[in-house]
Amino acid sequence: MAKKPHRPLSEAALQLVAARFAVLAEPMRLRLIQALFDGERNVGELVAATGGTQANVSRHLQTLTAAHILARRKAGLQVFYRIGDPSIPQLCDVVCTAIERQLTKQAGTLQT
Amino acid sequence: MAKKPHRPLSEAALQLVAARFAVLAEPMRLRLIQALFDGERNVGELVAATGGTQANVSRHLQTLTAAHILARRKAGLQVFYRIGDPSIPQLCDVVCTAIERQLTKQAGTLQT
DNA sequence: CAACTATATACGCATATACTCATATAGTCT
DNA sequence: AGACTATATGAGTATATGCGTATATAGTTG
Numbered sequence: 524m525a526k527k528p529h530r531p532l533s534e535a536a537l538q539l540v541a542a543r544f545a546v547l548a549e550p551m552r553l554r555l556i557q558a559l560f561d562g563e564r565n566v567g568e569l570v571a572a573t574g575g576t577q578a579n580v581s582r583h584l585q586t587l588t589a590a591h592i593l594a595r596r597k598a599g600l601q602v603f604y605r606i607g608d609p610s611i612p613q614l615c616d617v618v619c620t621a622i623e624r625q626l627t628k629q630a631g632t633l634q635t
Numbered sequence: 636m637a638k639k640p641h642r643p644l645s646e647a648a649l650q651l652v653a654a655r656f657a658v659l660a661e662p663m664r665l666r667l668i669q670a671l672f673d674g675e676r677n678v679g680e681l682v683a684a685t686g687g688t689q690a691n692v693s694r695h696l697q698t699l700t701a702a703h704i705l706a707r708r709k710a711g712l713q714v715f716y717r718i719g720d721p722s723i724p725q726l727c728d729v730v731c732t733a734i735e736r737q738l739t740k741q742a743g744t745l746q747t
Numbered sequence: 748c749a750a751c752t753a754t755a756t757a758c759g760c761a762t763a764t765a766c767t768c769a770t771a772t773a774g775t776c777t
Numbered sequence: 778a779g780a781c782t783a784t785a786t787g788a789g790t791a792t793a794t795g796c797g798t799a800t801a802t803a804g805t806t807g
Contacts, residue, residue: 531669532731537662539734540727545660549795550649557643566754579796581755591737600753600804610733615652617729619644621722622651625703661765678784691766693785712774712783 546590547614551575552583555604556592556611563596563605658702659726663687664695667716668704668723675708675717 532540546552551573558564558572570580584604587593594607606612644652658664663685670676670684682692696716699705706719718724 532665534662536731536734537665537669540730541660541662541665543730543734544656545794548653548657548660550646550653551795553644553649553653557649576797577754578756578798582795585755591741597754597804602754608733608737610729610736614726614729614733617722617726618652618655619648621720621726622648622655624722625720629703663765688767689784690768690786694765697785709774714784 543590546586546592549583551579552587553615555580555583555587556606556615559593559604559606560612563603565598565601565603567601569604655702658698658704661695663691664699665727667692667695667699668718668727671705671716671718672724675715677710677713677715679713681716 547556554573554575555569558569564572566577566581566584569584570577573580575583584593588595588604588607592606592608592611593604596603596605659668666685666687667681670681676684678689678693678696681696682689685692687695696705700707700716700719704718704720704723705716708715708717
């Protein structure tokens with residue numbers, strides 16, 4: 524499979540992509556994702572790890588789960604979340620690399 | 636250089652990443668990016684290609700440029716924009732693939 | 748069943764941002 | 778300089794969304 528040509532996305536597809544980016548556009552949600560890189564955790568642990576309120580963490584977890592970025596597993600009273608989309612680490616890596624490159628280039632641009 | 640361990644991002648880095656995702660979270664901006672996959676275009680062409688108003692397109696172009704996603708080149712009265720961040724096509728590809736996978740899996744989940 | 752715990756949700760407020768309309772700026776041509 | 782064109786920006790409005798507080802739901806244990 525070679526490199527795909529840029530077939531233009533439909534309007535519906537564009538909105539899906541935009542919605543996905545929007546879900547990833549909140550620092551608290553990124554903190555949650557980050558906290559789940561090492562494996563699944565329950566809500567209480569995530570509240571502790573992120574320093575957010577229980578209500579807020581719960582809401583963000585719902586948002587992430589609705590976007591199929593996280594997956595849920597209930598075990599008695601507790602609910603365990605984990606990263607359910609394998610592209611997420613890759614995505615974060617691409618963005619982080621791009622940001623680092625920009626900061627480096629920007630630093631270089633300042634001198635000369 | 637092997638696969639990076641998940642070193643936790645600093646709070647500042649998280650906000651940068653979130654901001655970058657936020658810039659990509661608008662359908663009109665995605666349309667603009669898409670319209671620039673084939674090469675640079677001036678504002679008038681982008682207005683025509685996206686169907687937006689001149690003012691709105693101009694503002695979104697500014698947002699994308701401020702985020703270092705697009706680059707500007709002035710030529711007389713016209714301003715030409717192009718994709719200035721090589722990670723953008725990659726990013727879009729990762730997201731599109733993930734969405735397609737989800738839709739496929741979802742379709743399969745509905746039966747049985 | 749009653750008390751308790753873990754998680755989810757309803758409501759209200761504050762803020763951010765996308766859009767439109769009107770106008771300003773920058774560059775060109777006569 | 779003055780008219781004209783391409784792009785950018787300011788102001789105002791409508792909508793969306795994140796957060797805190799309080800409460801509801803689901804599950805457990807005595």
